[in-house]
Amino acid sequence: MQIRPNVIVLTIPLGESQVHPVLLKDEDGLTLIDTGMFDQYEALIQAIEEAGEAPSSLKRIILTHQDTDHIGNLPALAREFPVVRLFAHPGDLPVISGSQPMLKMTPERMAQLPPERREAFGRFLEQLKQLPEIEELHDAEHLPWGGGLEIIHTPGHTPGHICLYLREQELLLAADELRVLDGELAGPWDAATPDMPLALRSLLKLKDLPVRTILCYHGGVYEGSPDELIGTLTESLL
Structure with a gap:
């Protein structure tokens, strides 16, 4: 697709x-x-x-x-x-x-x-x-491919987990930091995330990014921003 x-x-x-x-x-x-x-x-x-x-x-x-x-x-x-x-x-x-x-x-x-x-x-x-x-690849590194993408280091699910952000396209490739379940956006899967507190803190790095579309490795495409979900999941961290 x-x-x-x-x-x-x-x-x-x-x-x-x-x-x-x-x-x-x-x-x-x-x-x-x-x-x-x-x-x-x-x-x-x-x-x-x-x-x-x-x-x-x-x-x-x-x-x-x-x-x-x-x-x-x-x-x-x-x-x-x-x-x-x-x-x-x-x-x-x-x-x-x-x-x-x-x-x-x-x-x-x-x-x-x-x-x-x-x-x-x-x-x-x-x-x-x-x-x-x-x-x-390192956090905040910019690469030219796909119209330009930014590396966002989001540890917790694994120590070296990264998301990729295509700013000009307002597209977030979230890997396993986010999931789509029954059409709804969800956070990392706790059973596969050894350090969930760190994974939730990593979510804060995605908050307030201009995002129209999210691609999750598990669940596929979600149209919308992750900010509301991130706010809910990380409320206790703020």
Whole structure:
């Protein structure tokens, strides 16, 4: 779904739900924001092609954070398109590069996976160690792609979680800092957010931004501003 002339929202099935990576279109090619789960590579490529774009046009991949449903297809993409530049916040870089264990995929949780799934996840972790250099993104950094975007570091869901703000288009790519549930805007999912107080404080960085449209990785597009919800969720912090 094209929500701006140079912004395409992809939809990929994930269990009984969906996730929504984003493509930014520029003259030199495409920027992909997040990649889906590690067993969704073909679905991701199909979604890009169904959007009328060529996967071979990928030039950059921006990762909003370390969770598997966001970085899962990164190794496959890096192998297939070795010239693609990779970007992430340093708070999550050690995990994404495979040098530190994942925050939420504990050994106890790994042990609960079915054997085939556990083996596939183990292979994925090994593949992370073979990734090429990942470039760092920092809070308040401005990048030219998609008509211009700003990095907003919003830790809590993970240490290196970021949102992307396209100011001229009044568009917020909220990753997992916000969700859409039954058509309504919601805050971070507490079960997947180890430091909820920090995640709520991070929401204050999004308040008062001129926003007409929000894209949430879980839930999709929400038309409107997040200010009312943020005010409610962070009232005790003010």
